[in-house]
Amino acid sequence: MRGDHASTEKTGPSPDKNGQGTIHYSDDPRDAGWVRQNIPCQTACPAGTNVPAYIRAIADGRHGEAYEINREANVLPGVLGRICSRPCESACRHGWAGNGDPVGICNLKRSAADMKDARHRITERLYAPTGKRVAVVGAGPAGVAAAYDLSLLGHDVVIFEREEKPGGMLRYGIPEFRLPRPLLEIELHNALRLGVQLRTGVTVGAGKGATRVSTLLSDFDAVLLATGCMAPVHLPLRGLPDGTDLSQHCQDVEYGLGFLVDLHRGQNKRVGRRVAVVGAGFTALDCARVAKRLGGQEVTIHLRTSEEYIPVTSEELFETKREGIRIKGLRTPVALRTDENGRLIGVEFVQNRLGGWRDNGRRLAAPIEGSEFVEECDTLIIAIGQRTVNDFLDMRVEVGRSGNVRIAENGMTSVHGLFAAGDYVGGASTAIEAIGHARQIADKIDTWLVGRKRRRVVSMEPVAAPLRQPAHDFIPRQHMPTIPLPERHQLTREVECGYNQNLASEEAKRCYLCDLRYQINVDRCIYCRACIEVAPRNCIKLVHSVEIREDGTHGPLQETKEWQKVAAIWIDNNECIRCGACFKVCPVACISITRNHFVTVDG
Amino acid sequence: MNASASLATAPRRYVIIGNGVAGNQAAELLRERDPECQVTIITNSRLLFYNRYLLPQLFKGHQSWHAFLANPPEYYVNKRIKVLRDCRVVGVDTRNKQVKLAHNEPVSYDALLVATGGRGHLPEELVECRHLFHHFGTYEAALAMRKALPEKGTVVMLGGDMIGLDLARTLLSIECRVVLVTHESTFWPHQLAPGERADALAALEKMGIELIDGDARGGVTSVEAGAPGLPGRRVIFRQGGDVYGDVVMPFYGLTPLVEFMVGSGTDIERGLLVNTGLRTSDPHVYAAGDVCQIWSEQDHAYRFYYGYKNVRAMGAVAAINMTGGHEHFATTQEETLGRDGQGHIDSPFWAYE
Numbered sequence: 001m002r003g004d005h006a007s008t009e010k011t012g013p014s015p016d017k018n019g020q021g022t023i024h025y026s027d028d029p030r031d032a033g034w035v036r037q038n039i040p041c042q043t044a045c046p047a048g049t050n051v052p053a054y055i056r057a058i059a060d061g062r063h064g065e066a067y068e069i070n071r072e073a074n075v076l077p078g079v080l081g082r083i084c085s086r087p088c089e090s091a092c093r094h095g096w097a098g099n100g101d102p103v104g105i106c107n108l109k110r111s112a113a114d115m116k117d118a119r120h121r122i123t124e125r126l127y128a129p130t131g132k133r134v135a136v137v138g139a140g141p142a143g144v145a146a147a148y149d150l151s152l153l154g155h156d157v158v159i160f161e162r163e164e165k166p167g168g169m170l171r172y173g174i175p176e177f178r179l180p181r182p183l184l185e186i187e188l189h190n191a192l193r194l195g196v197q198l199r200t201g202v203t204v205g206a207g208k209g210a211t212r213v214s215t216l217l218s219d220f221d222a223v224l225l226a227t228g229c230m231a232p233v234h235l236p237l238r239g240l241p242d243g244t245d246l247s248q249h250c251q252d253v254e255y256g257l258g259f260l261v262d263l264h265r266g267q268n269k270r271v272g273r274r275v276a277v278v279g280a281g282f283t284a285l286d287c288a289r290v291a292k293r294l295g296g297q298e299v300t301i302h303l304r305t306s307e308e309y310i311p312v313t314s315e316e317l318f319e320t321k322r323e324g325i326r327i328k329g330l331r332t333p334v335a336l337r338t339d340e341n342g343r344l345i346g347v348e349f350v351q352n353r354l355g356g357w358r359d360n361g362r363r364l365a366a367p368i369e370g371s372e373f374v375e376e377c378d379t380l381i382i383a384i385g386q387r388t389v390n391d392f393l394d395m396r397v398e399v400g401r402s403g404n405v406r407i408a409e410n411g412m413t414s415v416h417g418l419f420a421a422g423d424y425v426g427g428a429s430t431a432i433e434a435i436g437h438a439r440q441i442a443d444k445i446d447t448w449l450v451g452r453k454r455r456r457v458v459s460m461e462p463v464a465a466p467l468r469q470p471a472h473d474f475i476p477r478q479h480m481p482t483i484p485l486p487e488r489h490q491l492t493r494e495v496e497c498g499y500n501q502n503l504a505s506e507e508a509k510r511c512y513l514c515d516l517r518y519q520i521n522v523d524r525c526i527y528c529r530a531c532i533e534v535a536p537r538n539c540i541k542l543v544h545s546v547e548i549r550e551d552g553t554h555g556p557l558q559e560t561k562e563w564q565k566v567a568a569i570w571i572d573n574n575e576c577i578r579c580g581a582c583f584k585v586c587p588v589a590c591i592s593i594t595r596n597h598f599v600t601v602d603g
Numbered sequence: 604m605n606a607s608a609s610l611a612t613a614p615r616r617y618v619i620i621g622n623g624v625a626g627n628q629a630a631e632l633l634r635e636r637d638p639e640c641q642v643t644i645i646t647n648s649r650l651l652f653y654n655r656y657l658l659p660q661l662f663k664g665h666q667s668w669h670a671f672l673a674n675p676p677e678y679y680v681n682k683r684i685k686v687l688r689d690c691r692v693v694g695v696d697t698r699n700k701q702v703k704l705a706h707n708e709p710v711s712y713d714a715l716l717v718a719t720g721g722r723g724h725l726p727e728e729l730v731e732c733r734h735l736f737h738h739f740g741t742y743e744a745a746l747a748m749r750k751a752l753p754e755k756g757t758v759v760m761l762g763g764d765m766i767g768l769d770l771a772r773t774l775l776s777i778e779c780r781v782v783l784v785t786h787e788s789t790f791w792p793h794q795l796a797p798g799e800r801a802d803a804l805a806a807l808e809k810m811g812i813e814l815i816d817g818d819a820r821g822g823v824t825s826v827e828a829g830a831p832g833l834p835g836r837r838v839i840f841r842q843g844g845d846v847y848g849d850v851v852m853p854f855y856g857l858t859p860l861v862e863f864m865v866g867s868g869t870d871i872e873r874g875l876l877v878n879t880g881l882r883t884s885d886p887h888v889y890a891a892g893d894v895c896q897i898w899s900e901q902d903h904a905y906r907f908y909y910g911y912k913n914v915r916a917m918g919a920v921a922a923i924n925m926t927g928g929h930e931h932f933a934t935t936q937e938e939t940l941g942r943d944g945q946g947h948i949d950s951p952f953w954a955y956e
Contacts, residue, residue: 321726
């Protein structure tokens with residue numbers, strides 16, 4: 001039994017699939033706290049992907065199973081295996097100081113999708129039909145993820161999408177050299193084929209010929225808005241009113257998302273010889289790489305802060321630079337320079353200092369008075385972010401200060417039956433964040449529609465023997481193979497090649513398998529210290545006390561060297577590399593191993 | 604003596620990461636200004652501080668590494684400067700004021716000086732070929748390059764910064780062939796106007812360096828191992844054509860060695876950002892030498908200052924300020940690319956004491 005939507009009647013022991021013991025289900029907060037505290041990758045994943053489980057499956061060559069484990073949390077594993085922002089890798093214990101590089105979790109996710117059998121059978125855990133109808137507005141990652149979950153839960157779902165094809169930002173905002181469209185088509189198809197009706201080319205809005213949200217509310221039991229953030233954040237420039245659409249002001253200026261959307265709608269895009277891209281996210285990097293492929297000779301990304309603080313993966317940054325794109329930091333554009341014909345000839349910047357920190361953890365930059373300078377360019381692409389628009393609503397919906405719609409604890413907006421999910425609620429984020437949020441809202445819609453409540457418990461499955469070897473610690477991170485630079489002139493040629501079987505297997509072995517919980521049964525322990533003697537690190541500790549917090553996590557271990565004060569022999573999971581040396585040496589078999597993960601159960 | 608009094612009189616712990624000109628200058632001054640303090644230099648080199656400016660002399664008769672040492676080993680004993688050699692720094696925990704080494708040893712500090720300098724910059728598009736390059740940044744690298752180069756062999760230099768051109772002078776003097784593939788980094792760190800650059804390139808040809816206009820060839824796209832019977836390396840140009848050499852050396856300027864500082868909370872752009880007192884955004888962390896970008900009121904920008912004089916001065920300023928001083932760094936380095944009596948280029952960045 002694993003994964004979300006697993007259906008167990010009650011919490012308690014049950015035989016495991018191999019008959020080698022019993023699986024226990026625990027609703028003890030300390031067990032939930034252990035999982036949250038000790039599986040940092042899964043905790044960091046907005047969708048809650050069970051990372052150690054799928055990596056272990058890859059290590060065993062069970063790629064189809066690895067794909068299915070992924071798909072329980074994220075319905076587009078092959079897609080996210082290519083374009084995910086990888087919050088899991090930032091949290092990975094293998095990347096902590098002194099432990100080396102984080103595991104290539106995202107690359108492994110892709111390898112599960114790439115290497116599963118061609119006739120792989122997808123498993124769906126369908127609930128009985130409820131007779132309820134839900135309209136989803138927007139077929140981007142949030143809309144598709146929510147529609148998929150709602151259809152699994154037995155609801156009839158209709159998606160309304162303005163564009164001709166589904167996918168939203170995935171299809172229109174991400175270049176094909178990062179995300180091949182055939183793969184996107186397959187995974188979208190798999191997500192929607194449970195009976196979701198997809199109506200593309202349908203505009204939901206207040207204008208003439210558009211389908212109104214109020215009409216959807218009367219025709220459906222619930223409506224979910226998942227329209228994302230499709231409007232550009234404007235760049236304030238000297239001498240121009242705030243909110244000026246610079247793409248209308250100068251023909252050589254474009255907004256990043258508009259530039260990519262136009263391209264993927266099939267427009268013939270052109271750039272000048274010298275291209276300046278302003279922005280620091282994946283969209284800015286994508287625009288620069290597209291501009292290079294469109295013939296830009298000197299493509300430069302200009303940052304307000306510096307490379308250290310931009311929210312992209314180091315791999316994307318590296319590939320961007322490898323393609324000859326320059327990155328220059330500590331500057332903010334303040335004015336456009338145009339010639340007598342209104343054509344762009346340069347951008348005036350002001351030099352910045354690094355400032356404090358924003359609430360969202362991003363770094364601030366402070367302009368330095370009198371430090372203006374000009375960089376010559378022929379095309380300017382502004383990719384400093386996107387925002388939501390609400391003008392398509394034909395009713396008053398409460399919004400917050402940022403202009404994003406407000407939702408209550410149950411996921412509903414201020415309008416009865418109208419829900420919202422993804423970037424449309426939280427502002428521009430990443431595909432995995434949108435998917436994670438959409439799944440939570442889908443669950444809340446289900447609860448609202450049929451009163452079905454679910455809760456998360458911890459599944460604790462006995463493991464007979466250690467699964468990892470100390471030698472695995474010496475395997476370096478396996479790098480993603482890419483196509484040679486001379487072959488990177490096509491917009492549609494995928495740059496990353498994917499791991500082969502050997503690379504995937506080697507990388508999978510690196511995972512510490514943090515879901516494995518090693519515990520010492522103090523009642524059986526004879527205090528021989530053999531486990532401490534063989535421990536490769538300071539991972540087994542004599543503890544006299546430890547604070548258990550309200551959320552079930554624990555505070556710092558209070559260690560002692562005096563035997564009479566020892567209350568527990570504690571395996572410190574921050575240090576444990578799951579090598580199993582302690583397990584093997586124990587003369588009285590008082591060390592147990594269990595595999596721990598959350599499952600969602602009804603009731 | 605009670606515990607707090609003991610703490611108050613505990614010798615200050617100064618830790619210096621980097622064993623070059625700036626680091627050693629700072630160590631010397633720290634000892635002078637605070638005789639009771641602990642000074643620790645951490646270096647990933649197996650050698651004590653040696654003079655990198657002398658490395659081209661490896662081609663003029665074999666010299667033992669002892670000849671390159673700037674100070675004899677006793678110097679460190681006498682000065683009570685502890686040198687942790689062959690140690691790689693993997694991180695700095697500024698909250699707990701600890702330097703973390705790759706073998707998990709923490710080194711605590713009261714004040715830290717980062718003086719790691721820079722490594723030869725390799726453009727990202729050539730990273731995949733890195734195993735085919737020879738370098739000249741360290742004694743070991745220089746030895747390996749000398750071993751790979753046959754008598755009167757051919758060296759293909761990519762870029763051609765002033766470190767490379769210094770080596771080129773030596774190679775020409777021992778009758779090696781030097782082919783330079785020009786790049787915008789040629790003559791780095793000198794900033795030359797187009798006319799000056801053309802004159803300087805002509806001077807290089809006069810010196811005997813063969814020039815290939817890298818821009819006209821679309822730049823270097825890759826480097827391959829040479830086929831049997833041909834020289835060891837083949838440099839391939841984006842717009843067609845190639846050139847062979849026994850060794851290929853990238854000289855594209857320097858990249859500050861700051862990776863281990865990422866995540867430490869100190870401000871970084873390309874290098875560690877410091878004020879003119881060489882203090883970073885963390886009050887207990889200073890930086891000196893090629894690793895730091897210093898705010899210039901004159902240029903309204905953060906900039907690097909290269910050259911022996913600058914680096915040595917930075918080490919001194921940092922040490923003074925780490926021990927309570929209030930010095931400001933100001934460059935005294937001449938930066939104009941000149942000519943010698945024969946019309947050959949002559950750079951102030953080649954000068955050392």
